[in-house]
Amino acid sequence: MSMFSARNWREYPQRYRMEASKFKKSGKTYFPPRDIDPETGDTEYEIVRLPDTGKLVTYTVIRVAPNMWGDEGPYALGIAELADGTRVMAQITDCNIDDVKIGMEIRVEFRRIQTEGHSGVLSYGYKFTPKWF
């Protein structure tokens, strides 16, 4: 039994394809998608895919992390404002952690997020990398 099976599978559209909900009345996009627009109460929306580039609006470097992140530590974690204005939190990988700064341009990349020990489920999703091309 894995705690991750159903929960991961349910989140695939968000984690694998970055699908968000864009409400008809306000035109605002929410990630993850939600059924009710917190600003207007609107329940009509379309599913859109978020852009794969953006800028960091804040970050930290996590130096003391739970055991499961041990192989990756220390790691940078931040919130990026993607090209359409939507904000998303993710790890910033493939970077020199001392070079991470607010305003840094990032690209979204598909990465493994968690490994459930030796025999459990593999969880995949999005991370940010410094945009170099």
Add this chain to the structure above:
Amino acid sequence: MAGIVGYGAHLPRHRIKVEEIAKVWGADAPSYKKGLMLREKSVPPPDMDTITLSVEAARRALIRAQNVDPKDIGAIYIGSESHPYAVKPSGTTVAEAIGATPDIHCADFEFACKAGSEAMFVALSHIDSGAMPYALAIAGDTSQGAPSDALEFSAAAGAAAFIMGKENLIAECLYTHSWMNDVPDFWRREHEFYPQHAGRFTGEPAYFRTTMGASEAILKKAGMKPSDFKYAIFHQPNGKFPQRVSRMLGFTQEQIDPGWLAPRLGNTYSGASPIGLTATLDVSEPGDLIFMCSYGSGAGSDAFVWKVTERINEVRDLTIRTHKLLDENLTYVDYGTYAKFRRKIKKNY
């Protein structure tokens, strides 16, 4: 005629030098560098695996394909010897990630270093038979090399993806030929972490005999000779083997140069000749003939003859070129970091 509609590659940015590995085991770095004709290799960080490399490569192939709706891809085949699961295909996650599910055939391929070209071979077949408009073949690996073994110096990581189709081709596939016989040169038993190999037996009776067998057969089938080709790509477990086999067949260094990545990349196993193909396509011109022959221990070779079309000019720079991934934005790690990244260190969980 079937061929490539879109292609793309992805590589890690981390590298480790031969000197770093040699130092830990007391090996003589200069002789390894000379003997393998290899100076460093790519290292995948803990959050990269065959599935993630394949997703990025496939996304780039879709970019170069320009007008392919993922839902029209009829099959996804990923060839690797380091699929993250022993049971649960890498293809399911990659297909989900690119939005190609649910009407799609999926199978994971394995045949040591030729699992990737196998995927390409079968994908092309589906197009030729008219079974589907597009088929996606991905070659990727994050292979392990046993500590202190010669293969530890070269086992690297990378992936290449090809969307095969019938129209709007970047390169037509004029001929294919597959040549195989049972040769126990390199293998990994179930539940073992590292592969094993038969030393010098992996050379002449395995790599060279098989590669020659497939290459000579396809040249005969096509009625062509090496000088007809602009470029050639061979399987590259190190820098030396592809150089030697190309000379044995009558190809020149200039022909193999664009796709000859092992000296700086290492051996990307299933990815080796396919990634070499992407690097070659990046610099090719319309009308160029490209010769490709993979090799997978066990043993077999898949050979292909490609002809580049006008469309290469339109697509080569729609996304990043393979040589840029090879040469830029690099960072070098020490052996300890490498061992940590490659999960070679024993832990409680």
Add this chain to the structure above:
Amino acid sequence: MRDVCCVGVGMSKWGEVWERSLRQLFVDAATAAIKDSGVDHLDSLHVGCMSGGMFIGQEHIGALCADYLGMRGLPATHVESACASGGIAVRQGYIEVAAGVADIVMAAGVEKMTDCSGDDATAALAGAADKEYEVFHGATFPGLYAMMAHAHMHKYGTTPEMLATVSSKNHENGSMNPVAQYPFKVSVDQVLSSVMIADPLHILDCSPITDGASAIILTTEEIAKKLGKPYTKITGSGLATDAIQLADRTDLASIPSAALALERALKMAGKKLSDIDFAELHDCFTIAEIIIMEEIGLYERGKAGPAVLAGETRLDGKFPINTSGGLKAKGHPVGATGVAQMVELHKQLLGLAENGRQLKTSPKVGMAQNMGGTGASSAVHIMEVA
């Protein structure tokens, strides 16, 4: 609506209390509060506890506590709102008395955090954030507040020294609090040279893992007078929520739920911010105290840090904050914190704070701000001399 008075307070031992279980810690605090108040029975109990389930596998906290207090049959409610569990337990108790549903109500809080591993405790705490969109990606609590700190520093020029001064001040106050988990002083340099947990927060910028319980007894003014001892009044209670994900916060350097909760509490109390003499603010991390100071309108955005450096929030400052030692020095048994804040307000207002930390200015009105997660919930209470 009836007036609500606080007639007694109690605390258990706070720290790594190996010898006492969750139910025992609760009984320790509850018995102390009952004794302090002189009441001979309770009509109702509200217990704040963030996660008996994740820390020790124990749910059904309300019933458990009533049972072990020796009061089987007592109406008991388990209140949860992450780190604001205690503050909301206070609110629930206040509402019952004010509405006339119960006459003598105990609002308590308890958390047992050291029976599980540090890793498991961190995972349990992470339940206050967004599990699928923050914690899944590697967010820890220090990490989330660190991101808020970087945003604040980037926007206003707040410095690590300002953050460290909050910690140092709270430790100075805590060194005089007999209940504090860490009753010793810590210098700004010590904070800045302590190990970095999540840039820019050092370990001494972060509140600790603590076992502990606290309890207060709330009742009507009629009963308070009959009990014949000095008492305080809770005159305002405000509660507000906000987006659970930090990425959904419009201004990463702010905590809007705190301002909204305060506004509601002030309205109920018929007071303005300038009527408040001192406060217990939720310093789960040093940056939190700085942001809340600005959020509640005490200081303009970006000006709280310099005010802290200038000593304005010290015991002898213009507006003392966290005279108890705050979460940093006193400890942070999650569910108990909101109630413990009221314990400190009560003591200061009645002149009962120990060891030299009693405010010399005869404070009349205090406020407590308790919040959950990165500010997805805030409970604010206003307490006055009767």
